Amino acid sequence: MNAARQIFKPCRLFPTGRAFCFLSGPAKGDNHMDISALLTQYGDKYLQALLTTWKLTVFSFSLAFLIGIAITVIRVCPIRPLQLFGDFYIQIFRNIPGAALLILLVYALPYLNIVLSYYTCVLIATSLIPSAFCSEYLMAGMNTIAPGQIEAARALGMSFSKIMKNIVIPQALRSSVLSLTNLLVATMLTTALASQVPMNPMDLTGLVSHINTRAVGGVTAFLISAVLYCTTAVIIGQIGTRIDRKVRILR
Amino acid sequence: MNFSENNTTSANAAPIIELSHVDKHFGSLHVLKDISLTVKKGEVVVIIGPSGSGKSTLCRTINRLETIDSGEIRIDGTALPEEGKKLALLRSQVGMVFQSFNLFSHKTILDNVTIAPIDVLGKSKKEARAEAMDLLKRVGVDSQASKVPAQLSGGQQQRVAIARALAMHPKAILFDEPTSALDPEMIGEVLDVMTSLAKDGMTMVIVTHEMNFARRVADRIIFMDGGSILEENTPDEFFSHPQTKRAQDFLNSIQAH
Amino acid sequence: MKQTQSSIRDVLYEAPGPKARKRIAVITVLSLLALAALAVAVIRRFAQTGQLDARYWSIFTRYTTWRFLGYGLTGTMTAALTAGVITFFAGLLLMMGRISSCKVLRVLCTVLIEFSRGVPTLLFIYFFLLVVPQFGIRLPALWKVALPVAISACGVVAEVLRSGVNAVPKGQTEAALSLGMQRRSAFFKIIFPQALRYVIPALISELVIVLKDTTFAYIVNYSDLMQNARVLISNYDALLSVYLVTAVIYILINYALNKISVAVARRTQ
Numbered sequence: 001m002n003a004a005r006q007i008f009k010p011c012r013l014f015p016t017g018r019a020f021c022f023l024s025g026p027a028k029g030d031n032h033m034d035i036s037a038l039l040t041q042y043g044d045k046y047l048q049a050l051l052t053t054w055k056l057t058v059f060s061f062s063l064a065f066l067i068g069i070a071i072t073v074i075r076v077c078p079i080r081p082l083q084l085f086g087d088f089y090i091q092i093f094r095n096i097p098g099a100a101l102l103i104l105l106v107y108a109l110p111y112l113n114i115v116l117s118y119y120t121c122v123l124i125a126t127s128l129i130p131s132a133f134c135s136e137y138l139m140a141g142m143n144t145i146a147p148g149q150i151e152a153a154r155a156l157g158m159s160f161s162k163i164m165k166n167i168v169i170p171q172a173l174r175s176s177v178l179s180l181t182n183l184l185v186a187t188m189l190t191t192a193l194a195s196q197v198p199m200n201p202m203d204l205t206g207l208v209s210h211i212n213t214r215a216v217g218g219v220t221a222f223l224i225s226a227v228l229y230c231t232t233a234v235i236i237g238q239i240g241t242r243i244d245r246k247v248r249i250l251r
Numbered sequence: 252m253n254f255s256e257n258n259t260t261s262a263n264a265a266p267i268i269e270l271s272h273v274d275k276h277f278g279s280l281h282v283l284k285d286i287s288l289t290v291k292k293g294e295v296v297v298i299i300g301p302s303g304s305g306k307s308t309l310c311r312t313i314n315r316l317e318t319i320d321s322g323e324i325r326i327d328g329t330a331l332p333e334e335g336k337k338l339a340l341l342r343s344q345v346g347m348v349f350q351s352f353n354l355f356s357h358k359t360i361l362d363n364v365t366i367a368p369i370d371v372l373g374k375s376k377k378e379a380r381a382e383a384m385d386l387l388k389r390v391g392v393d394s395q396a397s398k399v400p401a402q403l404s405g406g407q408q409q410r411v412a413i414a415r416a417l418a419m420h421p422k423a424i425l426f427d428e429p430t431s432a433l434d435p436e437m438i439g440e441v442l443d444v445m446t447s448l449a450k451d452g453m454t455m456v457i458v459t460h461e462m463n464f465a466r467r468v469a470d471r472i473i474f475m476d477g478g479s480i481l482e483e484n485t486p487d488e489f490f491s492h493p494q495t496k497r498a499q500d501f502l503n504s505i506q507a508h
Numbered sequence: 509m510k511q512t513q514s515s516i517r518d519v520l521y522e523a524p525g526p527k528a529r530k531r532i533a534v535i536t537v538l539s540l541l542a543l544a545a546l547a548v549a550v551i552r553r554f555a556q557t558g559q560l561d562a563r564y565w566s567i568f569t570r571y572t573t574w575r576f577l578g579y580g581l582t583g584t585m586t587a588a589l590t591a592g593v594i595t596f597f598a599g600l601l602l603m604m605g606r607i608s609s610c611k612v613l614r615v616l617c618t619v620l621i622e623f624s625r626g627v628p629t630l631l632f633i634y635f636f637l638l639v640v641p642q643f644g645i646r647l648p649a650l651w652k653v654a655l656p657v658a659i660s661a662c663g664v665v666a667e668v669l670r671s672g673v674n675a676v677p678k679g680q681t682e683a684a685l686s687l688g689m690q691r692r693s694a695f696f697k698i699i700f701p702q703a704l705r706y707v708i709p710a711l712i713s714e715l716v717i718v719l720k721d722t723t724f725a726y727i728v729n730y731s732d733l734m735q736n737a738r739v740l741i742s743n744y745d746a747l748l749s750v751y752l753v754t755a756v757i758y759i760l761i762n763y764a765l766n767k768i769s770v771a772v773a774r775r776t777q
Contacts, residue, residue, distance in 0.1 A: 078521045078532055081539045095762035097720040099734070100755045108748045112557050145356075147519040152353035152412075154522065155314055156367040156419060157343025159336070166366060168520070171357050185626070192628035205631045212638035222635045226627045233626030249357045250401035318523045334525025 035220045042211060042221075049207040050228050056126065056203065057188040063127035064187060065180075068134025075135065076142070086135075093132035098193050101125045106197060118197040126194075130187045137183060141176035142168060144251075174247040181240025185233045204228055264292040265327070267423045267454045268313055268345075273322035275308065282308050283319070284478040290423065295455045297465040297486075300475035301501055306458045309475070310427045313456065314345045327422055343371050346416030346424040350431050352408040354400040354415070360387065361396040364415045372419065379418070386414040390444050406437025410444055423454035430461060462505060466490055474498050564749040573740065580736030581757070587653045587732055588719040594658035595718065596711075599665025606670060617666075624663025629721045632656030637728050649730035657721040661714055668710045672703030705776055712769035716762045723758070733757065 039046075075086035093101075105121040116124070145168060153163045195206035202210055204225040211217040268290040275283035282305045290296050298306045311317040313324060315331055315338060324331040326345060332338040354363050364383035368374040374382075387393040390410040392403070400408055409429060416424050426445065430438040442464050449455060449468045459465060465472060465486060472489040474482040476497045482489060493499045524532060554560050567573045602624075605617030633656040640647065647655075676699050684694035725732040737754040741747050 076517055076520055078524070079536050079539055081536060081543055085539075085543060091763055092759060095716070095759040095766070096755055097723040097758050099723040099726075100751070100758055103734075104751055104755060108751045111559060111748045112553050142516045145516055146351070146353065147516060148349055148351050148353035149355055150516070150519045151316055152347070152349060153355070153367075155316060155342055155345075155347040156415070157339045157341075157371045158367065159339050160521070162370055166370060167355060167357075168516075174357060189626075189628040192630040195630055195634075205628055205634065208631060209634050209638060212634070216642055217639070218642055219635075219639055222631065222639050226623070226631060229628065229631070230623050230626035234622055250399050251356055316522075332525075334528050338525075 035224075038211070038217060038220055038224070042207070045202070045207055046204075046224055046228070048201040049204045049225070052194075052199075052201050053188065053191055053203045053229075054232070056122070056191040056194060057184070060123060060126035060130065060191060061184050061187045063123070064130035064134050064183070067127065067131035068138060071131065071135040072138045072142075075139065090132045090135055093128050094136065096129070098125055098129055098190055099196070101129065102193050102196060118199055122191070122194045122197060122199070126187060126190045129190060130183055133183055133186070134180070137176045137179035138172055140179065141172035141174075144175045144249075145171045171249060174249050177240060177244040177247060181236060181244070184240070185236050188229070188232060188236075264294075266290065266325075267292050267294075267327050268456065269323075269325040270309075270313070271323045271325075273309075273312065273324065274320045275305075275312065275317065276320055282478050283312070286322070286478075286480060288473065288480065290454060290456055292422075292454055293452045294470045295449045295453075295457065295468055296471050296473060297457045297459060297469040298473045298475060299459065299462070299465060299501075300481075303477075304475040305478040306475045307427050310425050310456060310458050313425055314342050314347060316347075339371070343367070343419055344422050346419055346421035348409070348412050348416055348424065348426045348429050350428040352400070352405070352412045352432075354408055354411060356400055359397050359399055360392065360403070360411050363400070363411060364418050367415070368418050383414070383418055386417050387411070389417075390414045391440070404437060405433045406440045409433065409437075409441045413441075413444055413448070417448075423456065424448070426455065426457040426459070428458050428460070430459065460505075462490070474501070476501070559748050563744075564746040567740070567744050567746060568749075568753065576736055576740060577733065577754075577757070580731060580733035583725075583730065583732040583735070584719065584722050587650060587657070587722040587725060587730065588715070590650065590654040591657040591661070591718050591722065592715055594654060595661040595665050595714075598658060598662035599669055602662060602666035603669040603673070606666060607673065621663040621666050624659060624661075625667070627660065629657055629660040630724060630727075632660050633724050633727055649725070649728050652728035653722055653725045653730045653732075657718055657724075660721065661718050664714055664717075665711065668707050668714065669703065671710075672707035673699060675706050676702045708776070709769040709773035712765055712772065716765050716769075719762060719765070720758070 071086050071089055074082045075090070077083065102121060102125045105116065105124055106118065109116065109121075149167055150163060153167050158166065191203060192205040194203040195209060199206060208217070208222050208225045211221045266289045268288070270286055270288040273283055273286040274281075286309060288296075288309075298309065300306050308317055312319050313326075313331075315324075315333075318333075326341050329341065332341060354360075355366070358366060361380065361383055364386060365376070365379040368379040368382070369376060384393055384396065387396055390413055392407050392410050392414070395403055395407060395411075400411070403411065413424075413429075429445070430441050433441065438461070442461060445455070445457070446464070446468050457465075457469075467486075469486045472482075472484055472486050473480055474489065474493075474495075474497075481495050482493065482498050484494075489498070490502065493502055551560075602617050602621055605613045606621060608614055608617075633653070636647065636652045636656045640652075680698055680702065681694055684698045685691070689697070722732055723734050726734050726738070729735070733754060737750050741750050744750070
């Protein structure tokens with residue numbers, strides 16, 4: 001098994017001395033590890049990585065949700081410049097590749113004298129991108145409301161805030177449950193970006209590349225991470241479907 | 252349920268709705284041309300006319316769902332405010348029933364009727380619910396109280412919409428083509444509710460195509476075409492002796508079917 | 509007078525009265541000032557750190573720069589389209605297995621679909637980079653990008669196609685069968701074309717995701733846009749400007765694809 005070593009040259013050493021190098025093929029001549037060996041040596045690291053991934057997912061999604069609500073409010077308000085700004089934000093962050101954004105944050109910002117920790121960069125990338133999609137889903141949820149219902153509420157004498165509280169927000173949220181569930185899973189998948197920067201503790205994806213550069217973890221090392229990701233995704237999906245069934249609005 | 256002090260409309264009854272020289276444009280289209288209209292307490296005014304005549308727009312300007320370019324609108328003597336709490340207050344005193352019912356899809360029938368009395372008028376939940384059940388019984392849908400609008404037929408939904416408007420104890424109710432979106436077999440049940448409301452003395456402004464209903468129930472018929480009021484008369488007079496050619500053509504085109 | 513179709517954005521705020529109009533005007537001016545201030549602050553930061561220097565941006569006046577980026581873009585497109593084709597057919601197979609009458613096939617395909625949808629693309633890429641060579645298989649870089657990206661996307665494509673098939677009215681199958689068609693040809697000649705027409709916008713959206721995933725090609729050393737951007741950087745020492753321009757190129761391409769998707773959706777309405 002002779003995988004050629006391809007070390008990617010670091011683009012530039014930063015003033016702080018941090019280098020960023022991408023990992024490559026496995027070292028020569030290591031023992032192939034089976035599942036029991038893997039678990040004894042790396043079992044606790046897998047658990048740590050799982051918790052890291054979960055934590056990152058929860059933080060990112062919460063941030064994405066809050067930012068998404070703020071952007072939706074901006075996009076809907078009657079102030080044209082703010083509307084355009086909100087739409088512009090959406091177009092940037094739903095179309096930019098995660099890797100490109102992360103590279104900009106980690107590599108390019110220091111040239112503007114903004115140096116953020118690796119974790120912060122990852123968190124920003126994994127929050128801003130889902131936030132754009134969150135706003136899109138909330139808008140779609142709002143668009144399921146028949147405009148006539150807003151008029152009816154107005155004709156009954158409800159003020160703007162009452163209309164938002166009684167009609168718009170409940171219906172928008174209840175109609176977006178499935179989309180937001182998918183977004184939570186997508187956020188978890190986006191957190192794999194954390195594997196591209198040195199992070200301690202590692203996330204599930206970073207751990208697989210870590211293991212495979214020190215030993216021959218084979219398919220097993222990959223499968224453990226994959227199954228952990230997958231199971232989380234399925235559980236989230238089930239919970240989301242159940243919630244949606246309860247709160248779904250019949251039309 | 253009685254809505255007026257005396258059971259008859261008297262000539263000296265106070266005007267509930269007054270429009271004076273109301274004008275409105277949609278861009279370059281002149282949709283309302285110098286409209287003046289007075290609706291007294293307890294009166295049932297029916298507005299008819301061909302589509303595009305501006306009758307729906309007229310109805311919607313009364314509670315400012317549509318704005319006007321010039322002229323004045325008064326509700327029970329108070330000028331219609333342009334915005335804010337005062338406008339919301341006045342709107343709560345004028346009910347509206349829409350062509351597409353516009354019930355709140357995420358709330359049960361009972362909640363649909365109680366939400367405005369609770370949140371806008373400040374009634375207690377208990378009081379609002381008791382009243383709502385009475386109103387739903389009155390319009391004949393009390394058995395559906397815990398269902399959601401999607402589970403009801405069109406006729407039932409519209410009757411709930413009428414109950415929702417009644418729950419606010421309005422001074423007048425506006426009806427914007429209330430039966431136009433209903434299947435024929437359900438039109439009757441809604442018109443029956445509206446007829447009984449009229450008998451009980453509710454002030455009503457109704458935009459409709461139902462001529463027989465108009466003839467039976469209206470105190471006054473308003474005929475509109477091209478944004479102006481062309482004729483204003485009692486139902487008997489209007490239907491038997493229409494005075495303008497446009498009104499005659501309109502009535503002929505309806506009888507032909 | 510019939511009102512035109514209004515979306516929620518138009519109806520949420522009603523026609524403003526005089527006080528509200530004043531408030532809106534004031535806030536509009538304030539927000540314009542705030543946005544302008546933001547733009548100025550960003551440009552100032554660029555200027556202060558010397559990033560506005562000509563040497564960083566003059567490379568973009570050269571044809572060779574753009575040609576080189578163009579090659580990279582070709583690489584990206586090749587990877588994306590290769591992955592796109594593989595993922596479509598893989599998704600099609602998975603979808604058909606998912607709706608087949610054979611229970612074992614159904615369960616197997618459901619599991620595979622969930623697996624594809626639940627695992628990040630990066631993990632699949634690491635699998636092809638680190639694990640596959642352990643079995644002596646040496647793949648060219650294009651496949652080390654296209655295959656993992658395709659595997660990651662085929663689950664979603666399968667579900668999208670399935671939703672399209674479910675959207676076709678049942679009467680279509682009944683009519684086809686009553687005309688004497690076999691189930692298989694009824695599916696491919698009648699149902700599937702209609703299903704496809706319903707879901708083309710969603711498939712284009714998935715293509716955008718595939719394209720975004722190809723940016724991980726640097727991991728496997730495949731020459732795509734990102735990789736060529738890197739070479740430019742090491743040659744001209746202009747990191748910020750090159751990465752910014754690269755990011756903008758990606759954003760513009762994906763924006764265009766999304767617009768096409770919306771236009772197609774509107775036409776099939």
